[in-house]
Amino acid sequence: MTSYEDQPTVQLRALGADPAGGPGRHRRAGRPRPYGRHQPRAAPRLPEEYPAEDAVANGEPGEPGGAPGEPGEPGGGLGEPGGAGAVPRLPARQAFRRFWPLTRGDRRRLVLICACVIAAALAETAAILLFSDLTDNALRQGSLGAFWVPAAQWLAVAVLGAAVGYTGNSLAVWTAERFVLRLRARVFAHVQDLPPHFFQRHRQGDLVERLTGDVESIEQLVVSGVVSTVSALFSTVFFSVAAFRLRWDLALVTFVLAPLFWLAARRFSGRIGSVARDERVADGAITSVVEESLGNVVLTQAYNRKDAEERRLGREARAWMRASVAGARMSELYEQLVEVIETLCVLAVIGLGAWEISQDRMTIGQLLAFAAFLGYLYPPIRNLGQLGLTLTAATAGAERLLEILDAEPAVSDPPPGAAVAPWRVHGTVEFDRVGFRYPGGDRRTLAGVSFTARPGEFVLIAGASGAGKSTVSKLLTRFYDPGEGFVRLDGVPLYAMPLGFLRTNVTLLPQQTLILHDTIRENIACGRPGAAEHEIVRAARDAAAHDFITALPEGYDTRIDPHTARLSGGQLQRIAIARAMLRDAPVLVLDEPTTGLDALAARRVVRPLRRLMSGRTTLMITHDLTLAPDADRILVLDHGRVVEAGTHRELLALEGAYARLHGSGVGALRGTGNGTQEDRSWEDRSLEGRSLEGRSLEGRLGGSPAGTGPQPTLRLGPI
Numbered sequence: 001m002t003s004y005e006d007q008p009t010v011q012l013r014a015l016g017a018d019p020a021g022g023p024g025r026h027r028r029a030g031r032p033r034p035y036g037r038h039q040p041r042a043a044p045r046l047p048e049e050y051p052a053e054d055a056v057a058n059g060e061p062g063e064p065g066g067a068p069g070e071p072g073e074p075g076g077g078l079g080e081p082g083g084a085g086a087v088p089r090l091p092a093r094q095a096f097r098r099f100w101p102l103t104r105g106d107r108r109r110l111v112l113i114c115a116c117v118i119a120a121a122l123a124e125t126a127a128i129l130l131f132s133d134l135t136d137n138a139l140r141q142g143s144l145g146a147f148w149v150p151a152a153q154w155l156a157v158a159v160l161g162a163a164v165g166y167t168g169n170s171l172a173v174w175t176a177e178r179f180v181l182r183l184r185a186r187v188f189a190h191v192q193d194l195p196p197h198f199f200q201r202h203r204q205g206d207l208v209e210r211l212t213g214d215v216e217s218i219e220q221l222v223v224s225g226v227v228s229t230v231s232a233l234f235s236t237v238f239f240s241v242a243a244f245r246l247r248w249d250l251a252l253v254t255f256v257l258a259p260l261f262w263l264a265a266r267r268f269s270g271r272i273g274s275v276a277r278d279e280r281v282a283d284g285a286i287t288s289v290v291e292e293s294l295g296n297v298v299l300t301q302a303y304n305r306k307d308a309e310e311r312r313l314g315r316e317a318r319a320w321m322r323a324s325v326a327g328a329r330m331s332e333l334y335e336q337l338v339e340v341i342e343t344l345c346v347l348a349v350i351g352l353g354a355w356e357i358s359q360d361r362m363t364i365g366q367l368l369a370f371a372a373f374l375g376y377l378y379p380p381i382r383n384l385g386q387l388g389l390t391l392t393a394a395t396a397g398a399e400r401l402l403e404i405l406d407a408e409p410a411v412s413d414p415p416p417g418a419a420v421a422p423w424r425v426h427g428t429v430e431f432d433r434v435g436f437r438y439p440g441g442d443r444r445t446l447a448g449v450s451f452t453a454r455p456g457e458f459v460l461i462a463g464a465s466g467a468g469k470s471t472v473s474k475l476l477t478r479f480y481d482p483g484e485g486f487v488r489l490d491g492v493p494l495y496a497m498p499l500g501f502l503r504t505n506v507t508l509l510p511q512q513t514l515i516l517h518d519t520i521r522e523n524i525a526c527g528r529p530g531a532a533e534h535e536i537v538r539a540a541r542d543a544a545a546h547d548f549i550t551a552l553p554e555g556y557d558t559r560i561d562p563h564t565a566r567l568s569g570g571q572l573q574r575i576a577i578a579r580a581m582l583r584d585a586p587v588l589v590l591d592e593p594t595t596g597l598d599a600l601a602a603r604r605v606v607r608p609l610r611r612l613m614s615g616r617t618t619l620m621i622t623h624d625l626t627l628a629p630d631a632d633r634i635l636v637l638d639h640g641r642v643v644e645a646g647t648h649r650e651l652l653a654l655e656g657a658y659a660r661l662h663g664s665g666v667g668a669l670r671g672t673g674n675g676t677q678e679d680r681s682w683e684d685r686s687l688e689g690r691s692l693e694g695r696s697l698e699g700r701l702g703g704s705p706a707g708t709g710p711q712p713t714l715r716l717g718p719i
């Protein structure tokens with residue numbers, strides 16, 4: 001039997017698609033999985049191929065959700081990663097329509113690529129006819145003179161084919177990569193606007209996989225899909241015309257059997273879709289486990305969790321292997337079925353040819369020439385059948401990506417023209433009967449919260465864990481909009497001003513020190529891009545960071561990252577303070593600025609913090625009440641409500657919630673709770689509280705320093 005694999009077909013192979021689910025990690029490593037020896041090409045599927053279309057239309061992820069604040073809306077709607085069943089099924093047509101606009105700017109190039117593809121198919125058809133002419137005339141005549149003209153023509157056609165093939169391929173790869181680049185940038189930009197709870201609810205590794213592997217698989221759906229369809233269609237038409245010109249009766253037999261390829265592909269389409277989906281999910285899961293394990297390596301080692309982590313990875317790896325093997329088997333099964341169909345077709349043609357020869361209507365040479373020609377004809381026909389498979393598999397990646405793209409940001413800029421014009425912010429912060437419920441949350445996190453912080457005031461927000469303190473900071477920096485009431489800056493509701501303007505004027509210093517994977521200089525400079533060197537150094541000096549930075553061998557050029565071992569937690573925090581200094585915003589939100597630091601480090605941070613706070617409206621969220629006497633006002637939150645407000649003295653005198661909080665913390669340590677030590681410096685109090693905190697732990701653990709017997713247990717509030 002003719003080996004069609006060896007036949008030259010003009011395809012833009014560089015765009016070769018893997019219908020088993022796109023370029024997952026394993027595929028990028030080079031394991032080919034063609035569902036046919038000739039690279040399948042994507043084509044739009046017929047409507048009847050989508051029995052689930054109605055079901056999909058009902059829950060189509062393309063529809064924007066409701067208003068922010070409602071369960072599942074902003075950033076919601078994304079199925080729980082790790083379960084293929086959670087991913088909504090999307091018709092390929094819709095997926096194509098969603099991503100096609102991204103080809104804008106490259107459409108002329110796409111037309112040129114298609115023209116190259118068509119020209120290449122024409123050149124190949126011409127080559128086939130010239131070959132037939134050569135065998136029929138020159139060889140039969142046995143004259144070398146009859147050889148030269150068709151040979152020269154054949155060579156010219158081959159050169160032309162090579163030229164358009166090269167041009168088309170180069171352009172196609174370039175266009176495809178540009179598409180991937182654009183798509184990735186678009187998804188990445190969208191992801192960055194998503195609210196915090198989106199990232200809390202989704203495994204980072206799975207999101208990484210969506211931004212890499214899944215993004216690439218969309219390319220097969222769109223750019224390669226269009227080029228492949230054009231290629232397969234035109235090749236089929238040209239080769240068919242040539243086949244009918246050679247022997248119409250044999251060509252007819254060939255075409256009568258051709259739908260078998262399409263039937264086989266259709267039969268496999270559903271299963272390949274689900275296998276591809278499983279593979280994409282398995283890719284995401286394994287990336288997540290590896291990423292989480294590496295991030296938690298200290299926990300793993302400290303708690304002897306090595307075996308447990310290995311088992312976890314093993315579980316995901318086995319699931320991945322199962323999905324991968326299922327995909328490979330499906331591929332192989334389809335491949336072999338197509339082989340059998342091809343054999344059947346060739347046998348039918350040879351059978352008819354044998355009958356024609358027996359009737360003296362055909363020579364053996366003609367029959368062999370036609371059989372050889374089938375090697376050209378079947379690949380594009382077969383590819384047309386396989387396009388659906390490629391598309392189904394690529395759609396699995398599209399579904400996962402659209403889940404991200406359809407997750408809505410919790411907040412957005414006011415419409416153009418509706419935004420309040422920027423002004424010089426004084427720093428009055430106002431919460432006016434604010435109520436808030438997290439998307440998907442079952443109860444209100446804040447209810448009727450009202451307070452005003454005037455320019456330059458220091459307002460401390462205290463309360464038990466889970467009372468809603470950090471939520472106040474998220475509303476003020478507009479990660480979310482309140483469900484009820486208003487948050488205002490200088491009397492203007494936050495939603496009425498551009499987000500960029502708000503965040504330029506309200507600096508957040510979160511609980512977790514945010515460090516970029518870059519030099520110390522860049523880490524400080526990102527507070528105000530374009531800042532001059534002397535401004536960066538001044539900020540570092542004010543943050544008490546300049547000395548330890550210059551003591552490093554590479555000084556400000558030292559590269560750091562969030563897990564850097566070169567700097568301590570307190571030093572990283574001081575770099576973050578320097579960044580905030582440089583930003584020079586009139587409003588400052590400090591969320592547990594000394595959490596995680598030991599007493600000495602906290603003490604070193606306190607002084608620069610005071611410099612940072614000076615002259616700015618400051619909202620400090622903290623458990624550490626050693627700072628409370630310095631506050632102009634203290635708000636005590638309990639179950640999302642402000643239950644007490646006043647100065648340190650006033651609240652202690654009330655002997656209510658604040659006094660209890662204070663009594664369970666530093667007050668108890670001082671044994672007074674009446675603020676008699678308020679004249680002592682903040683730094684000293686901080687140091688004392690934290691030193692005692694250490695002692696309290698000793699006490700709890702039953703340690704008895706210097707063998708003095710059991711110590712009383714000291715309670716320090718949340719540790």
Ligand SMILES: Nc1ncnc2c1ncn2[C@@H]1O[C@H](COP(=O)(O)OP(=O)(O)OP(=O)(O)O)[C@@H](O)[C@H]1O
Pocket residue numbers: 196197200438439440441445463464465466467468469470471472
């Ligand atoms: N993304 C979220 N989705 C649903 N609920 C959330 C989300 N984030 C926080 N919550 C809930 O809102 C409540 C208040 O959380 P918040 O972080 O504001 O408390 P907190 O007072 O700052 O606590 P802590 O002092 O422990 O940091 C908690 O019950 C918490 O479980």
